[in-house]
Amino acid sequence: MKTILYPARENWEELCERPGIKKAYLESAIRDILYRVSKEKDEALRYYCEKFDGYVPGSFKVTEKELTEAEKKIPVELRDAIKTAADNIRKFHSSQLAEEPVIETMKGVRCWRKSKPVEKVGLYIPGGSAPLFSTLLMLGIPAKIAGCKTISVCTPAGRDGNVNPIILYTANYIGLKDVYRIGGPQAIGAMAYGTESIPRVYKIFGPGNQYVTMAKQLVQQEGIAIDMPAGPSEVLVVADKNANASFVASDLISQAEHGPDSQVLLLTDNKSIAERVIKEVEKQTAVLPRKELVEKSISNSSIIILRSLDECMDFSNMYAPEHLVLNTAKPETEARKVVNAGSVFLGPFSCESMGDYASGTNHTLPTNSFARNYSGVSTESFMKKITFQEVSEEGIRLLGPAVELMAEAEMLLGHRNAVSLRLKKLSDD
Amino acid sequence: MKTILYPARENWEELCERPGIKKAYLESAIRDILYRVSKEKDEALRYYCEKFDGYVPGSFKVTEKELTEAEKKIPVELRDAIKTAADNIRKFHSSQLAEEPVIETMKGVRCWRKSKPVEKVGLYIPGGSAPLFSTLLMLGIPAKIAGCKTISVCTPAGRDGNVNPIILYTANYIGLKDVYRIGGPQAIGAMAYGTESIPRVYKIFGPGNQYVTMAKQLVQQEGIAIDMPAGPSEVLVVADKNANASFVASDLISQAEHGPDSQVLLLTDNKSIAERVIKEVEKQTAVLPRKELVEKSISNSSIIILRSLDECMDFSNMYAPEHLVLNTAKPETEARKVVNAGSVFLGPFSCESMGDYASGTNHTLPTNSFARNYSGVSTESFMKKITFQEVSEEGIRLLGPAVELMAEAEMLLGHRNAVSLRLKKLSDD
Numbered sequence: 001m002k003t004i005l006y007p008a009r010e011n012w013e014e015l016c017e018r019p020g021i022k023k024a025y026l027e028s029a030i031r032d033i034l035y036r037v038s039k040e041k042d043e044a045l046r047y048y049c050e051k052f053d054g055y056v057p058g059s060f061k062v063t064e065k066e067l068t069e070a071e072k073k074i075p076v077e078l079r080d081a082i083k084t085a086a087d088n089i090r091k092f093h094s095s096q097l098a099e100e101p102v103i104e105t106m107k108g109v110r111c112w113r114k115s116k117p118v119e120k121v122g123l124y125i126p127g128g129s130a131p132l133f134s135t136l137l138m139l140g141i142p143a144k145i146a147g148c149k150t151i152s153v154c155t156p157a158g159r160d161g162n163v164n165p166i167i168l169y170t171a172n173y174i175g176l177k178d179v180y181r182i183g184g185p186q187a188i189g190a191m192a193y194g195t196e197s198i199p200r201v202y203k204i205f206g207p208g209n210q211y212v213t214m215a216k217q218l219v220q221q222e223g224i225a226i227d228m229p230a231g232p233s234e235v236l237v238v239a240d241k242n243a244n245a246s247f248v249a250s251d252l253i254s255q256a257e258h259g260p261d262s263q264v265l266l267l268t269d270n271k272s273i274a275e276r277v278i279k280e281v282e283k284q285t286a287v288l289p290r291k292e293l294v295e296k297s298i299s300n301s302s303i304i305i306l307r308s309l310d311e312c313m314d315f316s317n318m319y320a321p322e323h324l325v326l327n328t329a330k331p332e333t334e335a336r337k338v339v340n341a342g343s344v345f346l347g348p349f350s351c352e353s354m355g356d357y358a359s360g361t362n363h364t365l366p367t368n369s370f371a372r373n374y375s376g377v378s379t380e381s382f383m384k385k386i387t388f389q390e391v392s393e394e395g396i397r398l399l400g401p402a403v404e405l406m407a408e409a410e411m412l413l414g415h416r417n418a419v420s421l422r423l424k425k426l427s428d429d
Numbered sequence: 430m431k432t433i434l435y436p437a438r439e440n441w442e443e444l445c446e447r448p449g450i451k452k453a454y455l456e457s458a459i460r461d462i463l464y465r466v467s468k469e470k471d472e473a474l475r476y477y478c479e480k481f482d483g484y485v486p487g488s489f490k491v492t493e494k495e496l497t498e499a500e501k502k503i504p505v506e507l508r509d510a511i512k513t514a515a516d517n518i519r520k521f522h523s524s525q526l527a528e529e530p531v532i533e534t535m536k537g538v539r540c541w542r543k544s545k546p547v548e549k550v551g552l553y554i555p556g557g558s559a560p561l562f563s564t565l566l567m568l569g570i571p572a573k574i575a576g577c578k579t580i581s582v583c584t585p586a587g588r589d590g591n592v593n594p595i596i597l598y599t600a601n602y603i604g605l606k607d608v609y610r611i612g613g614p615q616a617i618g619a620m621a622y623g624t625e626s627i628p629r630v631y632k633i634f635g636p637g638n639q640y641v642t643m644a645k646q647l648v649q650q651e652g653i654a655i656d657m658p659a660g661p662s663e664v665l666v667v668a669d670k671n672a673n674a675s676f677v678a679s680d681l682i683s684q685a686e687h688g689p690d691s692q693v694l695l696l697t698d699n700k701s702i703a704e705r706v707i708k709e710v711e712k713q714t715a716v717l718p719r720k721e722l723v724e725k726s727i728s729n730s731s732i733i734i735l736r737s738l739d740e741c742m743d744f745s746n747m748y749a750p751e752h753l754v755l756n757t758a759k760p761e762t763e764a765r766k767v768v769n770a771g772s773v774f775l776g777p778f779s780c781e782s783m784g785d786y787a788s789g790t791n792h793t794l795p796t797n798s799f800a801r802n803y804s805g806v807s808t809e810s811f812m813k814k815i816t817f818q819e820v821s822e823e824g825i826r827l828l829g830p831a832v833e834l835m836a837e838a839e840m841l842l843g844h845r846n847a848v849s850l851r852l853k854k855l856s857d858d
Contacts, residue, residue, distance in 0.1 A: 077834055078834050078835070078838055080831070081830070081831035081832075081834040081835050082835065084535075084828065084831040085831060085832075085835060087534075087535075088534035088535055088538065088540075088828070091532060091534045092532050092534050092540045095529070095530065095532045096529075096542075098527060098529070100524070100525075100527070101524065103520060103521050103524045103789065105516075105517035105520045105521050105788060105789035106513075106516075106517055109517065109783075109788050109789065111517075111521045111788055111789040111790050113525075113807070114767075116767070116768050116769070117768075118801065118802050119768065119769070119801065130839045130840040130841065131838070131839065132839060133835075133838070133839070134835060134839060166838060202801045202802035203802045217650055220649075221646055221650075223658055223797065223798070223799055223802075224802070225799075225802040225803060229652055244854070246850055246854075247847075247850070247851060247854075250843070250846050250847035250850055250851075251847055253843040253846070253847075254841070254843035254844040254846065254847045255843075256843065257841060257842070257843035257844070258841075284846065284850075288842055288843060288846075289842060290842065290843070294843065331819075335817060338543075338545070338815060339545050339546075339548065340545070340548070341815050342815070342816075343815070343816040343817070343818070344815060344816070344817045344818070345817075345818055345819075345820075346817065346818070346819040347819055347820070347821075348851070349820045349821060349822055349824065349825040349851055350818055350819055350820040351820075351847040351848060351851065352844075352847070353832050353836055353841075353844040353845070353847045353848055354538075354818065354820050354824075354825065354828065354829075354832055354848070355816075355818050356832075356836075356844060357831070357832045357835045357836065357844075358828055358831055358832050358835065359534060359538050359540055359818045359820060359828070360532065360534035360538065360540045360818070361540050361816040361817075361818050362816065366813075368652065369652070370652055370654075371813070371815075372547065372548065372631045372813075373547050373631035373632045373652075373653070373654040373813065374654060374813055375813040375814040375815075376814070376815075376816060378542070378814065378816075380814075384795075384800070384801075384802065384803055384804040385804040385805070385807060385809075386767060386770050386771070386772070386773060386800075386804075386805075387771075387772040387773070387784075387790040387791065387805060387807075388764060388772070388773045388774075388775065388790075389772070389773070389774055389775070389779055389783065389784050389788045389789070389790050390760075390774075390775040390776055390779055391774075391776070391778045391779040391780075391783050391788060392776075392778060393778055395778065395783075396778040396783070399513065399517070399783065399787055399788070400783075401510070402509070402510035402513040402514060402786070402787055403510075403514075403782050403783055403785075403786045403787050405506055405507050405510040406507070406510050406511065406514060406562075406563060406786045406787065407782055407785075407786065409507055409560070409562070409595060410559045410560065410561060410562070410563060411559040412559065412683070412686060412687075412782075413686070413717055413718060413719065414679070414682040414683035414684075414685065414686035414717060414719070414723065415683040415686070415781075415782040415785060415786075416782070417679050417682070417683065417713065417717075418676075418679035418680055418682075418683045418780040418781065418782045419780060419782055419783070421675055421676070421679055422676060422679075422777070422778055422780065425673070425675075425676075
């Protein structure tokens, strides 16, 4: 880890920069895949499964039997842990379903909003070395709470054609019955356009590699909504002299183990804690199985020493971290200063992994400084808000003349006329 | 208007299709403009102003004097109308600033959300024949309520270098001081990348022609958020036998006057109202100055006669209209069935123009069937939600073991370790 001592404010912006994500070269290849899926549907899916994964599933849809039998393969302790996490996620995400009042903006003019589910959504759960069942919890539970009718899950199978049983167990446990064994950009295409086997959806959620990310970006241009733009995961820890160095080190490492492009930053107003954290990181890394990976990510990460916790919060807001851990004596003071962050963890026992799995908050969060302009996933991500208005006779009498004047000033006489003939009718009656 | 009688359900999807928007040919030209603006900044802006608009503003920023002196050019009645509309919009959009409770998901685990403004936003207000000051109200007021720090307005000037005084008056009235006289895709580039004169923003709002729309779509791929994808404006009216045919006709016409690509649909369960509306449309159109334009749009529009109001609502939800006018005897019955729509107008006196200008709801709404997966603009569009969590010693004792198990199952041992060493510390103490 490199330590940067009291950088001048004019250099902060540079320190906040993330490594650029190269993508242009991918675009045309992914465009071809999407086009072919849109035209040839299942046949194209089979072609790309063969080409990229080396196997073609007999049927894309996971059977009811596979879903229900997965339970047997999961230790009861892990099932209980998943239940606990699901309960917390459900509790927090249910609280996001707020009813809003009717507002009488003026006499006879009533306005209100109602949230309605996005009827058809698709969840992409990456495969690879680890089964990301926690992401399935984070996307599937709010989708169910929102009331989405079609909730498709696409996830790659192994070479044997089987989807990881923890994924299947989790899907079944939270009530998702439509799981398809397919991954990669072709899965995004399948959900965007629909095929014989996989229904078209209106919004696609979930993480993925650069191919999946590019596919999501491209279908977004065609009107399919996506959860948010993607980038490597990141944590920013703010620690003061009271922080436990081993706790801080463990939080940095848990981010670093995501991969070599993970962004890890420690901000502190105290040189001694910086030194102690560096030693602790070495000590804790040494015993990890993913040691080399973590060492590589950590070598790209920085400790920045600033003059005060206020400066740390200013820097953090400029950086706009995905995860912000406030390991300070009075974290609520720093929390009040947060303007840009995905999710914030207060105090020594709120480590990032608690939120990653089970505290109840969502772990699908804006990275790459997108916390400046995007929210993390919530129940609202699976809904849209519709406005309603009801204008009474009295309302149009009061407000109609203003609308006539404004419509005329915008040279929209048809708009004016719609009001005028109603006002005339009322005065004639 | 063509009348379609009792179409079979399997043909509804086809009837809901919007004319395709051609765009591919634009992409590389707009990409070039954006690239040049990102590199050459103000110099590029001046180049494109000369090229596309035939004039180069001396200074892009509108002066304080121009802003304050615009008032003199606006009739007092129009100023009062703008004030009335602004008050209603402010009242409804202020109600969207809800505080959310802290949720204790389990003992010692507290989770909550806070909304924070997107710090820097840009509003694009098109120029052209009519000054769209109503759009400035619809975007500027919620931006102010949200608390955005930088609110830039870009709008093209006329050949004389002057911005329409109603735009300037409206900006000044709602407290927007940063108005730049520039339009087109180069304005979108200026807000996305920043230039010497115009600051970079994180989110861009507002309607525009196909060039502006493409520019917004392209900068979105680079992480700049945008309000929503764009398409031609549209209205769907549901009318029953009790509806006043002249009211219905006026609503269809007020949509049709937006331009030849406007989408206008009438659904009804009653043949007689359909016939009466057709006659009324002819009568009302005949006396409009934009007569030819309206006749052209109306000739592309349809009346669909279905067997019941329930069927009308099913069709409407499949169509997902931007504006939905419910001109029926008991509009609240139909309103309850709405799943996909941008904004809904209940009853004979809630004509679309009331919402376009002054009822209080926003008029920046999803078109082109995007009401299936997008909400209209609201105060929340100018904010993002940040989650917070605080786990106490008791909380981690209760929940930590579940997190350890789940992290291990995802093979993320660093994540597990962050919990384990905290639990160990607690049991050692």
